[in-house]
Amino acid sequence: MLAVRDLHAWYGKSHILQGVDLDLAKGEVVSLLGRNGVGRSTTVKAIMGEIRPRGSILFKDRQIAGLPNHRIARLGLGYVPESRDIFSTLTVRQNLELGQKKKGREGQWRLADMLDRFPNLGRRADTAAGVLSGGEKQILTICRTLMGDPELIMIDEPTEGLAPLIVRQVAELISEIAQRGVAILLVEQKLSIALEISQRVYVMGHGRIVFEGSPAALRGDEKVRNDWLTV
Numbered sequence: 691m692l693a694v695r696d697l698h699a700w701y702g703k704s705h706i707l708q709g710v711d712l713d714l715a716k717g718e719v720v721s722l723l724g725r726n727g728v729g730r731s732t733t734v735k736a737i738m739g740e741i742r743p744r745g746s747i748l749f750k751d752r753q754i755a756g757l758p759n760h761r762i763a764r765l766g767l768g769y770v771p772e773s774r775d776i777f778s779t780l781t782v783r784q785n786l787e788l789g790q791k792k793k794g795r796e797g798q799w800r801l802a803d804m805l806d807r808f809p810n811l812g813r814r815a816d817t818a819a820g821v822l823s824g825g826e827k828q829i830l831t832i833c834r835t836l837m838g839d840p841e842l843i844m845i846d847e848p849t850e851g852l853a854p855l856i857v858r859q860v861a862e863l864i865s866e867i868a869q870r871g872v873a874i875l876l877v878e879q880k881l882s883i884a885l886e887i888s889q890r891v892y893v894m895g896h897g898r899i900v901f902e903g904s905p906a907a908l909r910g911d912e913k914v915r916n917d918w919l920t921v
Contacts, residue, residue, distance in 0.1 A: 691716050691842055691873050692737070697745035699729075699736040706732045707743070708897035712875075714842065719864065719874045721884035723908075724894035724918060730877045731772060733894070734844040737875075738762055738769045749842070764791070768840030772847040772877075774827045776834070778820030782811050785819050785830055789837030798870060799836040808833070808859075825856030832863060842873040849880050861887055881919065885909065893918050 692714040699707040706729050714720050722730045736743035739759035747755040754762050763769070777785055786801050805812035808829055814822065819830060828848055835843060845864065849857045857880070865887050868874055878884040884891060885905035893901035893908070895918045901908065908914065 691750060692875070693746070693748040694733075694737065695746040695748075697733065697736060697743055697747065699732055699741055699743050701732075701741070706897055707736060710745075710894075710897070710899055712892055712899060712902075714873050714875055716841070716873055717868055717871045718890070719868045719876060719888045721876045721878050721888040721891045722894060723878065723881065723884055723891055725921065726879075728894045729897045730894055731846050734769065734846055734875065734877060738767065738844065740769075763838065763840075766839070766841040768835040768838055768843035770832050770835050770843065770845040770848065772850065774824070774831045776819045776822075776827055776830055779818055781816050782819050782822070782830060783815045785834050786837055789834035791838045799833075799839060801837065804833045804837070807863075825852045825859070828852060828856070828860060829863070832860070836867065836872075840872060842875070843867065844875040844877075846877045847879060848876070849878065849883060857883065 694710060694712045697707050697710040710733055722733060724730050735741050737747055739757055739762045743755050745755060746753065749765060749767055754765065786804055805815055810826055811830060822830060832845065832848065848860050861883050864874060864876065876884065885908065888905055891903065891905055891908050892899050893914060900918055901914045
């Protein structure tokens with residue numbers, strides 16, 4: 691579904707991504723791991739068209755490298771940024787409705803299902819989203835992206851700063867998304883969560899992929915963990 695080859699990206703004169711290769715299949719959960727500053731968030735931003743990349747990005751066999759992000763989104767690629775952007779003055783319901791690909795047209799993720807699945811959002815459906823807790827805002831951001839009915843969703847640091855109960859809810863939601871056939875590229879700092887819910891993992895270091903394999907393979911590779919993950 692997604693094939694990235696020799697991906698490069700810059701911030702000004704800083705060469706951040708230096709030849710990233712990765713693949714993602716339908717319904718697969720793949721985690722992108724690494725220390726802060728190695729290029730994980732830059733990778734998903736480059737795929738989404740938030741920054742201009744160099745290299746090949748094939749999504750459903752179509753070249754999307756260099757396309758504007760709104761066109762990429764319409765092709766079926768969703769993105770949940772680390773910043774948890776919501777429209778604070780709009781209600782929870784209005785935020786979810788804005789995520790619909792076509793107004794009034796529902797896909798496999800329906801507004802009513804979202805509000806039922808997460809009772810805290812349901813109880814606050816007509817409340818301004820700005821009053822939600824950090825965890826509720828994270829759930830709302832993911833649900834709003836799902837309202838666009840993506841075939842692949844990239845989620846950047848969804849559990850950062852959240853209480854353990856909300857972390858568990860986010861992990862369960864990610865697993866449910868994959869069970870419905872949506873591919874997930876997950877940027878995650880919590881190694882335990884990433885290894886629990888992923889089929890494969892990539893580890894980044896200095897703008898490149900330095901490891902690719904199963905969670906079991908990473909658990910068994912102490913050198914990779916020590917060299918590229920532990921602080």
